[in-house]
Amino acid sequence: MISSKVEAVPPTYVLPMHERPLAPVPIVKEIPVIDLGEERAVVAQQLVKALEKYGFFQVINHCVPKDLMNEAMTVYKEFFNLLMKEKENYAKEAETLYANNPKHYASKEHKYWKEVLEHNCNVDGQDKTTWPSNPPTFREVIGAYSSEVRKLSMIIFDLVREGLGLEAGYFGKQHAQIMCVSHYSVCPDPSSTLGTGGHCDPNLITICQQQVYGLQILKNDEWIGLEPLPHAFVVNFGLRITVMTNGKLKSVAHRVVTNTTQARTAIGTYFFPANVVEPAKSFVGPDNSPLFKPFKWGTEFLPHYYNKRAVYHTALEAFKINA
Ligand SMILES: O=C(O)CCC(=O)C(=O)O
Numbered sequence: 001m002i003s004s005k006v007e008a009v010p011p012t013y014v015l016p017m018h019e020r021p022l023a024p025v026p027i028v029k030e031i032p033v034i035d036l037g038e039e040r041a042v043v044a045q046q047l048v049k050a051l052e053k054y055g056f057f058q059v060i061n062h063c064v065p066k067d068l069m070n071e072a073m074t075v076y077k078e079f080f081n082l083l084m085k086e087k088e089n090y091a092k093e094a095e096t097l098y099a100n101n102p103k104h105y106a107s108k109e110h111k112y113w114k115e116v117l118e119h120n121c122n123v124d125g126q127d128k129t130t131w132p133s134n135p136p137t138f139r140e141v142i143g144a145y146s147s148e149v150r151k152l153s154m155i156i157f158d159l160v161r162e163g164l165g166l167e168a169g170y171f172g173k174q175h176a177q178i179m180c181v182s183h184y185s186v187c188p189d190p191s192s193t194l195g196t197g198g199h200c201d202p203n204l205i206t207i208c209q210q211q212v213y214g215l216q217i218l219k220n221d222e223w224i225g226l227e228p229l230p231h232a233f234v235v236n237f238g239l240r241i242t243v244m245t246n247g248k249l250k251s252v253a254h255r256v257v258t259n260t261t262q263a264r265t266a267i268g269t270y271f272f273p274a275n276v277v278e279p280a281k282s283f284v285g286p287d288n289s290p291l292f293k294p295f296k297w298g299t300e301f302l303p304h305y306y307n308k309r310a311v312y313h314t315a316l317e318a319f320k321i322n323a
């Protein structure tokens with residue numbers, strides 16, 4: 001894939017003009033930073049407001065130890081610094097490991113300026129045997145990190161559930177968990193490339209550790225930049241929230257730009273709904289008929305998503321009632 005010493009962008013990474021991040025984008029301070037140590041009822045309301053207004057927020061004062069965050073970042077960076085030949089071996093072993101996978105491409109002809117390592121977590125304790133064994137601390141560190149982030153997801157689910165007035169346990173506990181780790185090396189021409197193209201996430205929630213600027217989110221049809229705070233997590237909800245709230249909360253589109261000076265690693269943890277999804281009962285009623293029929297996320301939704309992801313909410317169209 002991309003060598004860190006490359007002097008010009010190879011043609012497959014040069015995006016068509018309409019997809020390039022040409023206009024300068026402001027980095028804004030207004031995207032909410034939520035202190036999970038504050039009073040519970042207040043935090044629950046702050047989270048829901050942040051989701052209504054931006055679809056994104058950062059959390060601080062969360063349960064994941066800072067040292068463990070640092071160790072996880074170091075381990076993943078070391079992984080991406082391995083020789084290409086070794087990384088590519090992992091692509092052969094299992095579909096969900098190191099990926100030079102078309103699902104991460106901009107199109108058949110164009111690629112984004114990134115490498116991705118994807119792997120399952122917390123599946124009956126079996127999954128670790130398929131994880132990379134290099135760097136040698138990978139399994140131990142990422143095992144601990146992925147469990148802590150799972151705990152954080154439960155805390156956020158319960159707060160959002162409360163803020164939305166849903167019954168206890170609404171989100172359940174059975175979510176599939178995938179680490180989706182993106183690595184963006186320095187790029188000689190950020191104006192003609194994207195690290196990740198505009199998309200809404202295909203899951204319920206994404207909890208992402210990142211240290212270097214690059215993430216932009218769509219607000220009122222304009223891109224705005226999010227400056228990550230040290231040891232915070234950037235959190236956003238995927239398209240499942242749109243179904244669950246019967247369209248009240250929208251999953252928000254985002255993209256990643258490259259830069260000329262600093263490589264960037266973003267440790268995304270995705271949580272996917274395990275079962276059938278449909279609008280929650282409290283979001284439908286005589287004045288609010290259900291917009292979506294019940295459907296299976298994994299087998300029915302995801303194949304649509306990977307065909308349509310560049311057009312934001314379009315993947316949900318097929319599951320709309322009267323569509
Ligand atoms: O690199 C990032 O900050 C986010 C990447 C992303 O949007 C994703 O993996 O869904």
Ligand SMILES: [Fe+2]
Nearest residue numbers: 199200201254
């Ligand atoms: Fe994303």
